[in-house]
Amino acid sequence: MMLGRQQLAKVGFIARANSGRASKDRRFLFSAAFLPIAIMLLVGTIFGGGNRKVPVGLIDRDGSVLSSALRLDLQHSARVKLRHYTKETSLRQDIRRGRVLAGVIVPWGYDRQLRAGERLALAVVSAPGRTEGIEARSGISESVTRQGTVIEAARLLSTSGGVSFETALARGQRFVAAKEAADSRHHIRSPFSYTAPSNLVLFVFITSLAGAIGLVQARELGVTRRMLATPTPPSVIVLGSAVTSLVLAAGQSAVLLVVGGALFGVHWGDPIALVLLVAALCVAATGAGLLLGTIVRHAEQAITIGPALGIALGMLGGCLWPLDSVGPLMRSVGHVAPQAWAMDGFIRLIYDGAGLARVGRDIAVLGLFAVALMALATWRLRESIIRAA
């Protein structure tokens, strides 16, 4: 249904009035802004790690030219402090004891397979439940990617003629070493790099889900019924409610992004990808909140269920610990929650320096969650508003 200018203006009135009410509510300000910032500060200070090099173990079973090149790359990495192991049991024991946060096992045939242009899987073992594990995995990933690129370039040059593989490889290694030295300042990472996005995702959802109480209260007070007695169609009330939640989620995200960047030194990464990711996150969270508002019957239920559901989905989606540190099954299950896709996107942006192309899939999936939740929520909300009459 197309809405006229006057009805669209009413959407604005409803959103402005309700977001104004929320912004005057001290409890809302505490739970939406103060609490996440306090938790960011606390967790980032205690567990952040920051500029310290994270300890990583290496077992080189191949003992070849290429495996040595990877070892040297890791040794010179700005993020990784390398320890050498010969036995996998010792490596795993040290990971359990926290002496190293992750381990790389270079398998037999590493050199041969790469020279032949075959695909190869490197086993990476990491410590569960520690946010620094992300830093370790990110450092390993950087070295492996760098070496993979150099090897692939050397292989292509040698097969196209004129240069031997070893010569091309040596040139490539010199080039990446120089580039790594030049770029090392970019590797300075804030200790809040994980806790800032994870709390942003967690609290945007918690706030939106807790926001369901506003819908229920309007219904219980009879305000919704009274609004319907004015020359205002139900679709305007639905849109007004949706825009209110969206404005609050966007405002909360903006505050946490600014605080994360300005106060905690988090480099959020590619701005376009960041804006799209946060927009998809806000719409998904708004949809979830509105949907909950149509399911619960009383304000007390909304108060109880909203934050609990937000925390549960946050745990599942990697807001409390990295999904990289759990098993493959739990990782897959975790991606049932939209939070997991948002966290994947943030980790790629912040830790991998990824651009829109690499974060595109996370944004797209989160966008699908957003569209599905919003469509279901607005349909149910319209029905519930008509029932309220």
Place this chain on the structure above:
Amino acid sequence: MAVLVCTDLHKRFGNRTAVDGVGFEIAGGECYGLLGPNGAGKTTTISMICGLLASDGGSVVVAGRPVGPRAIAAKADVGYVPQEVALYPDLSARENLAFFGRLYGLTGKELDARIDASLETVGLLDRGGERIEQYSGGMKRRANIAAGLLHQPKLLVLDEPTVGVDPQSRNAIFDTVVDLRDAGLAVLYTTHYMEEAERLCDRIGIIDQGRLVAEGTRRELVAQVSGLDHVRITVEGDRQTLAARCLTIPGVDEAVVADGFVELRAHDGRQLLRQVVEAADAAGVEVSSIELVELDLEAVFLQLTGRALRD
């Protein structure tokens, strides 16, 4: 000329008939009372009149325009004051009125002027800046009425506006309603308090189990059921047995059992008192009082429906 014309309204919820052929008219400057017990169909009827609920049959026309959930523009002619205080408690009365005023399409100076006028009408002009949650129950009710007056409707619908209100605030609400009526507004007032209907309403419709069982002025309603004396026997014990025994007394046409009493409709009720006492003894019930009742709306309702208003 009639501001509200309701014709043959019907509404069913599943197997239950909530409103069954209700029809009435209200003219400008008239207060019409819809009197009935809880669950009689009053709120369902006004929900249809305010365009909140679609009727299953019949029509509602306000100021010449049909009203319904899809007739959005026609809702501007109706001012709805719900039973509950449907205002945001964390906003001031003024802020609440501004919110609803904008939904009626009011803006700028016109909105400010209407807010002042509405607050003045309900006697809250000097307290309009206070939050609703800081108001007393009566003040909340008056602010609730102000929100229904804001857009200068042609019909004001008040759904039990005095429930849970102290006597002083109730009188203030009555005065407001009378003033509005005298100013030419058509007022539909639902209540289950017969004193309110008697005091405020020019005409009264008695609604029970979804049907409008009688309609008219108080005098017309009483005339519809008079002719017999009403003898009310307040008793403790088995009222059904007492009613059955009283029906055997010559001159008693009807015995209605209600909560705490039995009411007889009889010819020459004063002559029956001795026989009533004997019937009570025979029924084994203890009589607290016997009185000859002057007919009021409560009695009219009892006679028309066989039930007391508060049953």
